[in-house]
Amino acid sequence: MISSALRLTKIERIADGVAPRVLELCSGCGGMSLGLQTAGFQLVAHVESDQTAAASYSMNLAPSDGASEAWTAPRDMVACGPETLAADLNLGDPGEAFDILAAGLPCQAFARIGRSKLRSITGDDEAFRNDPRAQLYRRFLEYVETVQPVVILIENVPDILNFGGHNIPEEICETLDEMGYETRYTLLNAAFYGVPQLRERLFLVAVDRRLGYVPTFPAPSHAAELPSGYEGARTVALKYIPTHNSHFHPIPVAADGLPGAVSVKAALSDLPYISEHYRDPVTMRRRKVGDFLPYRSSASLPSYATQMRKWQGFGTGSQVDGHVVRLTPRDFAIFRRMPTGADYPTALKIAEEIFAEKLKAEQSRPRRGSIRYEEARRSCVPPYDPGKFPNKWWKLEPTSPSRTLTAHMGKDTYSHIHWDSRQQRTVSVREAARLQSFPDGFRFAGAMNAAFRQIGNAVPPLLALAVARHLKAELAAGAARAVLAGSRRRAA
Template sequence: MQHKVPTEALRRKLERLSSGAPPRVLDLFSGCGGISLGFHAEGFRIDAAVEIDKTAAATHALNFHGGDERHSKSRDLTQIEPSQLTEELGLGAAEDAFDVVVGGPPCQAYARVGRAKLRDVAAHPEAFKVDPRGNLYLRYLHFVEKTRPLAVLVENVPDALNYGGHNVIGEIAEALDELGYDARYSLINTAFHGVPQMRDRVFLLALHRCLDNQVQFPAATRHFVLPQGYAGTRAVALKNVDSLFRGAYAEADHGDGSLPLPVTALEAIGDLPRITLHLEGKLKRGARYLDRPIPYPGTQAVSEYALQMRTWRDFEAPTEGLVDHVIRYLPRDTEIFRQMPNGGEYPAAHATALRLFEAALEEMKASGEKLSEAEEVKLRRAMVPPYPVHNFPNRWWKLRADAPSRTLLAHIGKDTYSHIHYDGSQARVISVREAARLQSFPDGFRFCGAMNAAYRQIGNAVPPLMAKRLAAQIRQALQLPRRALAAAE
């Protein structure tokens, strides 16, 4: 049964946008604001966000609302109604407040709740409570149903296409169809769109039918061949994009050899200040706070990408320097970081550590020093990481300067072995600001909390440059033709 949107609410949005007013965004599961930042860059106005993590909510409010306390408040999407949100923020009626709803329901919530239950969202506002395993994306749909945006963006991990044989994104597309939207989704790697990171994510775009416009995904701006591991993961994810949902699926554009290669790690972070305090014995264990500016080096070459990160409108590089160019103190691993090969994973790191240990042992023996068995064990523990080589092959990885980074994950909030700096002379993991650069956050974007919290926020985020590319597609769709207003009659 076709869902009907109230004519007057729809007309008011169309007329407002046709007068030149900026589209208003509601960002659900916003995190620190990767999607919001991309939309902001395309001229959208970020009017509201819902985020349960207190530090991430504070970061979002700091960057988009000057730290306003109303926006800094963390909110649980399962415990608040759209009308409550708009009332708290002084935005008026929920159905009038937003033109676009964006967000990525956390993948941990996915479970087979069934298409019939998804349809219940429109008829029963509390249907999401029936199955708490799936409540987060059901809740997302509930907010869409109540706020009636003209456009919708959903982002998630590739597993959302094949979660125990269950195509969650396909079912969301079907549910949106019932709510009056034409929805399509695609599996896109951000490296094809100017982000210096090989990051596969599913993006769903939906446009309300009153726009009489077709969903289009952005064309690639870069081209290369994904490594074998990424190709395998994509094949598994797409296995369940079956005939039932095939009509809503769109193949991502990968361009061809006429396009430039991806942005490399060197282009992304090579202009940032060297960090050598740990090599000079000036770095100690303990919390790192993002409050001490480090000036940019005056003689370092600046790539086109780095210049973009320094000059992003409204988020320009701070004149006093970078306050979040800080790293973890990992004294055991310094020499391993220095000597392991670029592109090397944990087996290479472990082999490097063993070689260093054996060399130290030989040197001690050659000097006449005798070690007991217990002392040898103690020395090995001090020099060699304890993890089994074959159980954690991807736990460590050293960047290549001439290639984009691997995917940044929230786990970097716990350790950063997955992203060791390519410059062996610095012998370290990447800094908070380097992680932000690889995720395409501009240098003027500030993160609340200490170092670990900042890493986690960055790893959880959608790369702003990718969000910007998608926002441009929505912006184009919202260039309202006269027939859109006629359709509201």
């Protein structure tokens, strides 16, 4: 078979110690690619439809010989096939150009929160099934047929395991089995791999069967305690794991004696103190994502902060960018009074207290129900129903990892309110990037909302790095065995 010969050539190339070449689909701004590159993989091409995310990817991960316009252009993986991509980039035959095919397929149709949003927008209970993004994994498999990678890497939300009762990763694995791959998938939580965030994600790895091994996943480097909600979500996600012939790999467990999870305070405490949003809002309105401020001086820098400042190829000096925050003056006083770990129902009670104090201070109190009364109430009290939005607000716990960052941060960062009450604000772009483990030298194209969206959509680079290093070690050993076995067969 031609595909068999193509993959064998790639295996021999990897056995010679040449860096495996990566094509990533739905790359976003480059979180997974950054992990792969840091582990020693070569980034040859990527496909990303969002223009701003593609610009960020190019800004940070362009080839060392300079990024051509064709390399950095946004592309849609449905409209742009591997043949077109290879032709645009002068890569020749797409079946010969790539060793690794990776993808962080869009998760909106798979995630339960995304399904609810789709239903509310369309009025269709089955909207998540009909969303075109839910079918992109089939387009991905078409890429596999053409590219013939030696290794396949997919990241997605855990709910893809229970997509209306259908286990999509299991379907993908069964298809890849027929194409000559050994496949496994599991759930990894970023907090167990040095990311200051409780972010649970599915990872699927497939390798050419001639490499002679079944894929495994990296052991945790940190010990973390998962809140009960994460355990419950795991139970729902794992409901449709087959009892026989499953491709599911047991979730890696932290060994005894590992360091604890990186806390929010350890991740953010050296970043600039921000108060312009309430002291001098004109300055905050003028500030850009790319504007720099000096780090806070620190006699003892947390190891995580050092790692973010000195990441290979993304080191910084005395300054760092990304210090823009949302201007929401009604809520600054609420943020200040909220205890750490508090959510929206608590915030609403505080807002009502602030409103009552405001009325008490009035010389002439407005009559309940009057226009002046309602205006005064709106100036103090958020309008959201605590029954529908209990988790809409959340104040970071400084001694624990953060909750999951999502793409919704592009519209609303109230899910991550800074723990320092003196600053009375939500997190900045750079703080969100730190919580996602982007190094400080990683730049984001676009304005504040676009930067937040890119960060929330991304694979945490440190988690990607842990997966990539483990994958690379297994791949190198497997390629060496495969070449040696081939030599013995030819000699026999």
